[in-house]
Amino acid sequence: MQYSYGMDDSGTPLYLAVAQDMAALIHSGALKPMERVPSVRLLARQRRVSITTAVASLRELEQRGLIEARPKSGYFVARRRPAPEPPAQVELPRRARLAGTQAILKRLADASLTPGIARLGQALPDPALFPEAALRACLARVARRDPTLLGEYPVRMGGSLALREQIARHYAHVGLALPAEELIITNGCMEALTLAMRVVTAPGDTIVVESPSYFGMLQIAESLGVKVIEIPSHPRDGLHIQALRELLSGKAGRDVRAVAITANFSNPNGSCMPVARKRELVKLCGEFDVVLIEDDVYGDLQFDGARPLPCKAFDRDGRVLLCSSFSKSLAPGARLGFIVPGRYRDMLRAAKHMISGATPLLQQEMLADFLQSGRYERHLRRMRRALSQQVMQLSQCVQDAFPEGTRLTQPEGGFVLWVELPSGIDTLALHEDAVRLGLDYVPGALFSASGRYANCLRLNAGYAVTPATETAIRRLGQLFQSRLAPAPRRAPERTR
Numbered sequence: 008m009q010y011s012y013g014m015d016d017s018g019t020p021l022y023l024a025v026a027q028d029m030a031a032l033i034h035s036g037a038l039k040p041m042e043r044v045p046s047v048r049l050l051a052r053q054r055r056v057s058i059t060t061a062v063a064s065l066r067e068l069e070q071r072g073l074i075e076a077r078p079k080s081g082y083f084v085a086r087r088r089p090a091p092e093p094p095a096q097v098e099l100p101r102r103a104r105l106a107g108t109q110a111i112l113k114r115l116a117d118a119s120l121t122p123g124i125a126r127l128g129q130a131l132p133d134p135a136l137f138p139e140a141a142l143r144a145c146l147a148r149v150a151r152r153d154p155t156l157l158g159e160y161p162v163r164m165g166g167s168l169a170l171r172e173q174i175a176r177h178y179a180h181v182g183l184a185l186p187a188e189e190l191i192i193t194n195g196c197m198e199a200l201t202l203a204m205r206v207v208t209a210p211g212d213t214i215v216v217e218s219p220s221y222f223g224m225l226q227i228a229e230s231l232g233v234k235v236i237e238i239p240s241h242p243r244d245g246l247h248i249q250a251l252r253e254l255l256s257g258k259a260g261r262d263v264r265a266v267a268i269t270a271n272f273s274n275p276n277g278s279c280m281p282v283a284r285k286r287e288l289v290k291l292c293g294e295f296d297v298v299l300i301e302d303d304v305y306g307d308l309q310f311d312g313a314r315p316l317p318c319k320a321f322d323r324d325g326r327v328l329l330c331s332s333f334s335k336s337l338a339p340g341a342r343l344g345f346i347v348p349g350r351y352r353d354m355l356r357a358a359k360h361m362i363s364g365a366t367p368l369l370q371q372e373m374l375a376d377f378l379q380s381g382r383y384e385r386h387l388r389r390m391r392r393a394l395s396q397q398v399m400q401l402s403q404c405v406q407d408a409f410p411e412g413t414r415l416t417q418p419e420g421g422f423v424l425w426v427e428l429p430s431g432i433d434t435l436a437l438h439e440d441a442v443r444l445g446l447d448y449v450p451g452a453l454f455s456a457s458g459r460y461a462n463c464l465r466l467n468a469g470y471a472v473t474p475a476t477e478t479a480i481r482r483l484g485q486l487f488q489s490r491l492a493p494a495p496r497r498a499p500e501r502t503r
C-alpha cells in the first residue's frame with residue numbers, strides 16, 4: 008500500500024520512520040512477543056504525529072509480520088517462534104584448488120527454464136518489483152532525444168558519463184566519494200568481477216573467497232585457471248578476519264593475489280560485515296599487499312536502517328575494486344554493472360576493450376534518466392519492504408516444513424536464504440528429483456570449491472510467498488525428509 012505522508016529530516020516518510028523505530032524496539036527485545044504495543048492515540052501523542060500517520064505505522068508493522076491485531080484489544084507484538092539456529096561453521100581445507108562448477112551450473116540453468124517451476128532457484132526478484140513502466144518511458148525519451156545512440160559505435164570504454172555521474176551521486180549519499188570519470192560501465196556485475204580478477208591475477212595464482220561463496224566468483228576463478236582458498240564466513244558478520252590473517256601470514260598466503268567477497272548481504276549466507284570489520288579487512292589487505300575485489304550487488308537492499316557502507320569507503324591506496332550492478336535492485340534485463348577501478352584503471356579499460364568493447368549506450372542512458380529523476384530511492388524503499396516480508400515468510404514456511412534439525416539464516420538484506428539440513432541429505436544428488444517434481448533450489452555444493460555444504464541449499468525469496476510457494480516448500484520438505492534414515496529402533500532392553 009502506498010501512503011503519502013510527511014517526511015522526517017532524512018527524507019523518510021514519517022509513518023515509515025515511526026515504524027522503523029518500533030521495529031528496532033521489537034528486534035532488540037525491548038518490546039517482547041505478545042506484549043501490547045502503544046495504541047494509535049498514544050503512539051500519535053508520543054511521536055507527535057497525526058492519527059493517520061500512527062495508523063499507517065502500525066499497519067506497516069503488521070504487514071511486516073512484526074505485530075498482530077487482536078479484535079477489540081489493539082495491537083500486540085507478534086508471537087514469534089524462537090529465532091532459527093544459524094547454519095554451523097564447517098572445517099575448510101587450507102590447500103588452494105580449482106573450483107569445478109561449470110557442469111552443475113548448466114543443469115541449474117536448464118532447470119530454471121522448466122515451465123511452471125516454483126522460482127526458488129536463481130537469485131532473482133519478481134519482475135513486478137521493478138518500476139518497469141517508468142523505465143520504459145525513460146527508454147522512449149532517451150531514444151527520441153538522441154537518435155545516434157543506436158546509429159553510432161560506442162567508443163568510450165568508461166561508458167555513459169551521465170550514468171557514471173548518477174552512480175557517483177548515489178554512493179555519495181551512502182557516504183562514499185567516487186570519481187565519476189574513473190568508473191567503467193560493464194555488462195552486469197559478472198563482467199566487472201571477471202575483469203577485476205583477470206587484471207589482478209595470472210593462471211596458477213590464488214585468490215581467497217569467503218565460504219560459502221557466490222558460485223559466480225568460483226566460476227570466474229575456474230575459467231581463468233585461478234585457484235581458490237576458502238575462509239569461513241559467519242552468517243551474521245561475514246568473513247573471519249583472524250582466519251584470513253593466519254592464512255596470509257603462512258606459507259599458503261604467499262600465492263594469494265586477491266580476496267573476493269560480498270561484504271553487504273553475501274550470497275548465499277546473507278551476512279553483512281560490521282563497519283569495524285570492513286575497515287580491518289581493508290587494512291589487512293594493505294599489510295599483505297593483496298587486492299580486495301568487492302561485490303556490492305545487494306548493498307542497496309537492506310531491510311532496515313541506513314544503507315551499509317562498502318569496504319571501498321576505507322580504501323586509501325586504490326586496492327579495492329568495487330564491482331556492482333543494477334541486476335538485483337532495478338533492471339536485471341538491462342545487464343548494466345560497473346567497476347570502480349582504483350589503481351587498475353588503465354589495465355581495466357584495456358581489458359574491457361579487448362574482451363567486450365564498450366557497453367551498449369541505449370540502456371545506460373535509460374538508467375541515467377531514471378536515476379536523475381530521483382525515483383530510485385522511492386523504488387528502493389518499496390522493494391526493501393517487499394523483500395523483507397518475503398524473506399520472513401519464506402523462512403517461516405521452511406521452519407514449518409523442513410525436517411527437524413534444519414538450520415537457516417536470518418538475513419537483514421538481499422533476498423536469499425541459506426538452509427542447512429540434517430547431515431546425510433545430499434542436495435546435489437536430489438536436485439534432479441526435485442526438478443522432476445516441479446521444484447527448484449540451488450544445491451549447497453555449488454557454493455564451495457572443496458565440496459562442502461552437501462547438506463545445504465539456497466532458496467530465492469525474490470518472489471511473493473503464495474499458496475503455490477508454500478506447497479512447493481512443503482513438497483521439498485517431504486523430499487528431504489524421505490532421504491533421512493529412519494531413527495534406529497531401540498533394541499528391547501534385556502532383563503537379566
Ligand SMILES: Cc1ncc(COP(=O)(O)O)c(C=O)c1O
Binds near residue numbers: 194195221302334
Ligand atoms: C553476489 C552476486 N554477484 C554478482 C551477480 C551477477 O550479477 P549480474 O547479473 O549483474 O552479472 C550475482 C547474481 O546472482 C550475485 O548474486
